[in-house]
């Protein structure tokens with residue numbers, strides 16, 4: 001069953017088109033990654049889903065209801081962490097978490113205490129003295145304390161240290177095992193990689209790819225460094241190899257995922273001494289799409 | 300001692316950000332001064348008219364509101380009348396301008412994290428404060444000169460160059476004084492609201508101290524910077540020493556600001572932050588609870604301020620009374636002019652209007668807070684939960700309505716308790732309260748216009764302050780400047796009956812009430828169907 005469905009969403013701010021025909025769909029129980037660089041339109045999409053922004057055109061349904069008209073009804077089953085957590089400086093973290101839980105219409109104090117311990121937050125401090133990470137924790141704890149069906153998280157780990165990031169990922173896995181649906185926006189590919197079943201890539205307000213990571217992986221190039229015993233020849237004829245630099249017998253290049261095996265085999269015949277492979281970063285992914293886009297537009 | 304590296308660039312930056320605001324303020328003040336001066340001959344064409352206005356200006360009620368009249372009571376000089384009517388109020392406007400603009404560049408930028416960026420550049424620790432104060436010192440001086448020149452050019456016989464320039468410089472000195480005091484308050488508190496709160500309280504305090512002082516004790520007036528600066532006696536004796544004292548005072552206050560700024564951390568203040576509660580109390584469980592929690596300091600502070608305002612005016616009622624009762628000629632004169640009721644009553648009626656208009660400020664602030672929350676991305680937290688926009692707006696309107704009642708009561712209570720002890724004409728509390736409550740529908744119209752702006756033109760919402768300012772000027776000066784009736788009809792406050800001099804007219808109350816309900820409804824609908832910024 002689809003929990004969230006965005007159909008041909010377009011959002012304009014004056015003349016500027018922030019979202020252009022965005023469509024996506026979340027099935028019940030899946031963790032969905034929404035990635036894109038700064039200013040791509042992630043937050044704008046999420047605000048439209050929450051009924052805070054009114055779509056210029058297109059349709060958004062959450063739990064089968066209209067996101068703009070039935071916002072309050074929808075929010076009864078939804079938890080949200082904003083991308084830019086700004087809190088009231090004169091209230092303490094504890095007070096804000098309580099208020100948020102109350103406004104969500106639930107009252108789960110034990111879950112709150114547990115999460116405060118888990119995330120190691122001092123709830124008696126005024127928000128003006130919180131660091132960015134601590135403000136993020138307040139919003140996270142408030143959202144995770146609620147028993148919702150859909151969790152919408154806008155760059156939830158920004159400002160968290162690696163230890164806290166781990167704890168957060170643990171929480172998400174628990175939610176997933178309980179069958180909750182999660183919409184996770186991020187610009188860090190590795191985070192999305194670890195948690196998400198499916199991802200969707202947005203850039204300049206347009207969706208450029210949707211699918212499982214495995215499906216997308218083939219589109220990506222790994223960064224490879226190989227050191228060999230003897231000098232490798234015949235490199236020009238290798239398919240799927242880009243951006244080669246050579247120093248002594250060390251070769252640095254990018255390789256298409258589907259050509260990787262044949263490339264490595266070729267190198268192996270010269271005796272591989274050392275091999276390093278870096279998974280593609282989000283930037284690589286975009287570079288790939290960008291150059292693809294160029295090619296397509298040239299055709 | 301104070302590192303001001305980078306001040307040149309920063310000053311240019313401040314000017315670039317602010318030149319429009321500065322130009323608007325200066326233009327308004329210069330044009331207003333010029334226009335009023337220019338229209339003086341037609342306002343008081345005969346000696347009889349001049350005599351009447353001088354008598355009015357010399358009575359304690361007017362002195363409390365406008366400051367003393369220094370001119371000769373027998374020969375009528377337009378210059379003396381002009382400075383008695385206009386100087387104090389223009390000085391208040393200049394003070395407000397400085398408080399708002401200085402806060403913007405000091406605490407507001409700091410609270411919103413912009414100073415951090417600037418301070419990470421090769422910029423001295425005191426550079427921001429230095430450039431802000433330098434720019435505004437120059438702005439104040441230029442403004443003073445322009446006002447002075449425009450007055451001299453207005454072509455009024457008794458308003459010569461030396462008096463006009465002094466008039467302008469008096470305003471410059473006032474501006475510089477409030478620029479420096481605001482910069483001290485912005486060191487002492489951690490929030491924009493705190494800085495504004497302390498600065499405006501200080502302004503109110505100096506104003507009231509002067510009001511009491513001008514009537515009872517010269518010493519009190521001299522202690523109040525605002526009272527002191529009025530001692531330039533422009534167009535009469537033209538004395539310069541008050542300006543020198545105020546400037547010297549500003550230098551000392553400015554020095555204190557620099558010292559405080561130098562010894563504190565960025566984002567820190569000298570008023571410490573206590574640890575708070577781990578859990579939300581039962582009051583903090585709804586949007587209304589949150590609105591109250593965020594505004595209670597403002598509301599309580601204003602309530603106390605309103606009480607002091609009422610009490611200060613109340614405390615001079617006795618003097619007003621004895622002034623008139625001891626002077627049969629005045630009573631005859633006033634009856635001749637056709638004023639019903641005693642002069643005391645007339646004064647009291649004016650006070651209700653003032654209390655109502657001042658009390659409107661916190662009411663509007665509450666509605667404006669909703670816009671502020673939106674701009675700071677905090678509404679997202681609320682509206683992404685089970686709260687509708689209608690409920691959110693309703694919470695703020697409720698709080699604002701309650702606040703209007705609190706302010707009305709606090710002001711009247713202060714007025715009553717102080718006047719009961721000094722005045723012999725016993726005014727009943729219930730009558731006073733009735734007169735004060737009659738203004739509530741007018742206050743609500745203001746509130747509802749703000750709601751309408753929030754829904755329809757959120758970017759222009761601050762226009763409401765201009766409207767309130769103009770309303771204040773109209774009601775305050777309407778009689779003095781003989782403004783035509785239709786001008787006062789343009790503001791809801793012009794449609795409120797002057798109890799006890801006039802009978803209460805329930806119809807106008809109902810009409811105002813109906814207007815505010817419909818404006819709120821429209822505003823609410825518009826608010827529910829627009830984009831929120833955050």
Ligand SMILES: Nc1ncnc2c1ncn2[C@@H]1O[C@H](COP(=O)(O)OP(=O)(O)OP(=O)(O)O)[C@@H](O)[C@H]1O
Pocket residue numbers: 013016018036037038039040041042043044045083187832
């Ligand atoms: N209220 C607004 N008015 C005008 N333009 C806006 C508004 N809100 C967002 N934009 C623009 O829309 C685009 C998308 O912004 P959005 O905040 O959705 O990006 P994002 O993907 O969340 O980026 P980030 O990773 O930096 O959070 C940006 O170019 C932004 O400048």
Ligand SMILES: [Mg+2]
Pocket residue numbers: 042043044083154
């Ligand atoms: Mg964002």
